[in-house]
Amino acid sequence: MESPAVTFTLAYLVFAVCFVFPPDEVRSAGLTVQSLLSAWLGSEDAAFVQYHLRRSTGTLLAHSLLPLGYYLGMCFAAPEKHLCFFYLASKEWKTFFFFAVLLPAITSALAYYWSRKGWNNHPLARTLAVHALPQSGWRAVASSINTEFRRIDKFATGAPGARVIVTDTWVIKVTTYCLHVAQQQDIHLTVTDSRQHELTPDSNVPVQFLTIRVASVNPYVKAFDIRLNSTEYGELREKLRAPISNAANVVIHQSLSDLFLETFTSLVEINQTYHVPSTQELEPCIGCMQTIANIKLIKNCQEPNEGECQQCYCRPMWCLTCMGKWFASRQDQQHPETWLSSQVPCPTCRAKFCILDVCLIR
Known part of the structure; x- marks a missing residue:
């Protein structure tokens, strides 16, 4: 059986990680710095910059107390170590x-x-001062940001510890301890990376996340990266004045159907292939008339007489892309989590098939 000290250490480690990087469950329970210090922080909508001046400071203070909290907890979890009496503790614990x-x-x-001096020494104040006009200070910049943040037409996305906010004039990235701020008129944006996740905590559908580099022509503004869901890319572009270049030639999927089509293609590529007889000539896909038909529906998911899927006897008439679009179009748009496991009718003979039955022609 594990000792109380080990159990407490593991439990406190989980607590510390959840406190520093709170998941949705912790946020909903109100166990975050923002919730615990809400009376002192004030309203983000009323004074965005002042709120984050206090939030970043309070967060740093709260996180710095975690090691001391562990020591105090160990005083009760491991009384044999005599941690309550500092002079009796071991050298290692005294150092800790x-x-x-x-x-x-x-x-x-x-x-x-x-x-x-009214938060003049805070790093955020110095960050904002870089954008101030010669005859003004960081408070004028803060006032501009506060005003634009209150508008309902701003673009905002992301979790509280990694938010991206775009207003008419500003691009802001909110992190745990600081804010990155850049003026729209001074920035160049570049898509640098793309990551696709088959499953996310919020849904069972594939999600593509884009990393966009925000670089300013102002030498005093440090470049930073923003990360967002590809489905929000179009809304972001509408709010930005500057174009977004795609240096990495990333294929951006701006809709759920685009994401599904990529997943559909990757799954079909690992299915069993179909070897067309040498006497059979393949014709153009009847869906797009641009690509030679390259898929055949063959029941592979179960035995011939089992399950809902049926054997299709149609000759190859569709390309993989058009079949994927057909598959997506026959799904319940309100429940995308069921798409990959569902059956749809063949567009020609109406025989039911699933993704496992779609075979590429080799």
Whole structure:
């Protein structure tokens, strides 16, 4: 049986990770810095910049207390270590306690320094000052951002710790400890990477995430990356003034059907193939009339007399892309999580088939 110290250590590790990187369940329970300090932070809608000045400071302070919290918990989880009596603790625990106390002491001093002179010393204030006109300061920039953030036509996406906000003038990335800010008129945007996930915590359908590099012509503004779902790409482009270049030649899927078609293709490519007889001549796909028909429906998912799928006796008449579009068009658009496991009728003879029955012609 595990000792209480080991159990507490594992439990505290999980707690610390969830506290620093809160999942949706933790956020809904209100166990986040934003929720715990909501009375002090104020309203993000009323004063966006001031809210994040306090939020970033409070987050740093709260996270710095985690090592000390672990030490205090171990005082009760492992009484044999005599951690409650500092002079009786081992050298290793004394060192840990020293750093556990030193860390929040340093962050407290840093937070006090940042808050002096109306937050003039905060890194966010210095970030905004870069965008200020010669006769104004960072507060004028903050006022502009606050005003535009309150508008309902802004683009906003992402989790609280990794949000992307685009207003008429500003592109903002919100992270756990800081904000990245750039003016739209000064930026160049480039799609640098694309990652596709077959499953996500929120849905059972494939999702493509794009990484876009935001680089400013202002030498004092550090470049940063924003990450968003490809289905939001069109909305982002509408809000941006600058074009987005695609240096990596990434294929961007802006709809659920596009994502499904790519997944459909990848699954069919690992299916059993069909070797067309040498006497049979393939004709153009009757769907697009541009590509030679390259798929054949053969029941492979189950035995011939089992299941809902049926044997199709049609000759090859469709290309893979058109068959994928047909498959997607016959699905329940309100329940995309069922698409991959469903059956649809053959577009020619109406025999039911599933993805496992779609065979590429070799």
